[in-house]
Amino acid sequence: MQEVLTAGRYFRKHFNCNVYKTPISILGFTCPNIDGSKARGGCVFCENESFSPNLGIQKPKGFLLNHTSVENPFIASQLVQLESQFNQTKKILAKKFKAKKFLVYFQSFTNTYAPFKTLKALYDKALSFEDTIGISIGTRADSIEKEILEYLSEKAKTKEIWIEYGIQSVYNETLEKINRAETIEDIEKQIKLTRKYGIKVCAHLIFGLPGETQEMMLESVKKAIELGVESIKIHPLYVVKKTALANDFKKKQFTPISEEEYIDTLVKTIKLIPKEMMVQRITAGISDDSLLSPFWCNNKHRQMYNIKEALKKEGYEY
Numbered sequence: 001m002q003e004v005l006t007a008g009r010y011f012r013k014h015f016n017c018n019v020y021k022t023p024i025s026i027l028g029f030t031c032p033n034i035d036g037s038k039a040r041g042g043c044v045f046c047e048n049e050s051f052s053p054n055l056g057i058q059k060p061k062g063f064l065l066n067h068t069s070v071e072n073p074f075i076a077s078q079l080v081q082l083e084s085q086f087n088q089t090k091k092i093l094a095k096k097f098k099a100k101k102f103l104v105y106f107q108s109f110t111n112t113y114a115p116f117k118t119l120k121a122l123y124d125k126a127l128s129f130e131d132t133i134g135i136s137i138g139t140r141a142d143s144i145e146k147e148i149l150e151y152l153s154e155k156a157k158t159k160e161i162w163i164e165y166g167i168q169s170v171y172n173e174t175l176e177k178i179n180r181a182e183t184i185e186d187i188e189k190q191i192k193l194t195r196k197y198g199i200k201v202c203a204h205l206i207f208g209l210p211g212e213t214q215e216m217m218l219e220s221v222k223k224a225i226e227l228g229v230e231s232i233k234i235h236p237l238y239v240v241k242k243t244a245l246a247n248d249f250k251k252k253q254f255t256p257i258s259e260e261e262y263i264d265t266l267v268k269t270i271k272l273i274p275k276e277m278m279v280q281r282i283t284a285g286i287s288d289d290s291l292l293s294p295f296w297c298n299n300k301h302r303q304m305y306n307i308k309e310a311l312k313k314e315g316y317e318y
């Protein structure tokens with residue numbers, strides 16, 4: 001049986017213990033694909049509340065950051081919020097799993113879309129937390145500036161520094177359909193640049209995007225491999241209420257991927273992935289009533305069981 005390099009295996013190998021990601025959602029952050037600087041409305045599937053519904057975020061009225069924000073009157077509250085979210089999750093993980101080491105994960109919105117001073121303050125704070133081995137930052141390829149890459153590059157000499165870029169698909173026609181407002185050429189350029197700075201990259205891909213065949217999904221996987229990213233995250237496209245995709249679904253203009261096709265594509269993906277590439281996530285779903293379709297995405301445990309069984313049949317242990 002060949003072991004897939006899961007996040008658990010990767011971190012145990014490098015830190016001799018389990019390392020747990022602590023998701024963070026900071027008030028005042030948005031996305032250039034939402035605030036109009038690139039596009040409005042966001043990606044068709046994006047309903048940001050669903051990223052972290054339990055974090056109780058209070059959005060500051062009328063205040064949202066971007067790269068050109070000069071003042072950030074919320075920085076003190078943002079730092080408090082960061083620390084309190086981290087401590088809360090750390091406590092739960094310590095109690096449940098006896099967790100000892102953590103990676104702070106800036107998850108919601110575009111986490112580098114703010115002035116350098118704000119980002120530096122937040123990242124410095126996260127890296128100062130006891131038992132933290134590093135940070136992982138979810139962002140868009142068009143929203144990260146040279147100054148922040150230089151800063152993260154310095155930190156990467158002693159800490160685990162990851163940037164998670166949404167690729168989603170390598171087909172510009174698909175990126176257009178999902179209102180991504182960026183091209184694969186720009187994403188590729190940014191991933192190459194980030195890796196030159198010695199920062200580890202995790203690529204996000206989605207299977208089941210509008211109009212995509214299995215061959216197209218596997219082409220996206222091949223491109224991520226070719227770019228040399230250190231890790232990959234994959235999930236099926238599922239439809240959440242209050243999104244543009246929900247409207248398309250209701251009008252029968254979008255049909256979600258079936259579980260069979262998803263698993264088959266995933267098994268083919270795992271066969272392509274080099275042994276040293278970390279596979280951080282192989283599915284996702286949502287178990288509350290915000291999920292419109294497909295219903296096989298409403299139970300993560302069942303999804304994982306079915307995927308693991310299919311992988312086992314092909315000689316892979318996830």
Ligand code: SF4
Nearest residue numbers: 031033042043046109
């Ligand atoms: S880039 Fe991310 S945060 Fe922005 S609209 Fe798309 S999914 Fe949402």
